[in-house]
Every structure is written in C-alpha cells, then in structure tokens.
Amino acid sequence: MQHIYHTQGTCSQAIRFELDEQKRVHDVQFLGGCAGNTLGIASLVEGKPAQDVIERLKGIPCGYKSTSCPDQLARALQEALEKEQ
Numbered sequence: 178m179q180h181i182y183h184t185q186g187t188c189s190q191a192i193r194f195e196l197d198e199q200k201r202v203h204d205v206q207f208l209g210g211c212a213g214n215t216l217g218i219a220s221l222v223e224g225k226p227a228q229d230v231i232e233r234l235k236g237i238p239c240g241y242k243s244t245s246c247p248d249q250l251a252r253a254l255q256e257a258l259e260k261e262q
Contacts, residue, residue, distance in 0.1 A: 178261070179204075182253030186244040189215060192253050200227045200258065210246050218247055227254045 182192045189210030195203040202222045207215035222230045231251045239245035244252075 178257075180253065180257045182249070182256065184246070184249040184253075186242055187239065187246050187249050189246050189249065192246075192250055194250075194253065194257075196227055196254075196257055196261065200261075201225060202227050202230055202254065205250065207246060207250075215246055218250065222250070227258055231255055231258075 179193065179195050182194075184191060187210060189207040191208040193204070193206040193208070197203060202225055205219035205222055207219065218234075222234075231254050233251075234247040235251035235255075237245045237247045237251075239248075
C-alpha cells in the first residue's frame with residue numbers, strides 16, 4: 178500500500194513509500210531535502226522490515242534541529258503501521 182507523509186521541521190516536504198504485506202519498506206521517495214542523503218536513505222531501507230527501520234532511524238537529529246529526514250521517515254512508517262492495524 179502506498180503512503181504519503183507530510184514532514185515537519187525538515188528540508189523535505191513529504192515522503193512517499195510503500196509497505197508490502199510483510200510490512201517491508203519499498204519505493205521511498207523524499208520530496209525535497211538533500212538529494213544525496215535522501216537517495217542514500219531510500220536505498221538503505223529498501224526491502225527492510227518497517228519496524229527495523231523505525232528502530233534504527235527514530236530520534237536522529239539534523240544539526241541543531243530535533244528531527245531529520247531519517248527521523249521523519251521513522252515517524253511516517255510508525256504512523257502507517259498504526260493505520261494498517
């Protein structure tokens with residue numbers, strides 16, 4: 178199922194992604210943000226269980242900000258898992 182999450186506190190404005198039947202992450206696309214970093218994140222999480230991605234990325238700050246693109250992805254995945262229950 179495809180999801181769109183509108184980010185808060187980051188350079189990216191939104192994150193699109195899919196979760197399959199096994200709750201694995203696919204096709205992550207950040208809209209905005211640092212292209213190299215967001216493409217790297219998307220590549221690293223491809224096919225990984227959403228819960229594992231959440232545990233690894235949740236709480237990562239960006240400089241002086243209390244959130245980051247990886248943290249926002251973790252929040253997006255958490256929200257999607259809660260909606261799908």
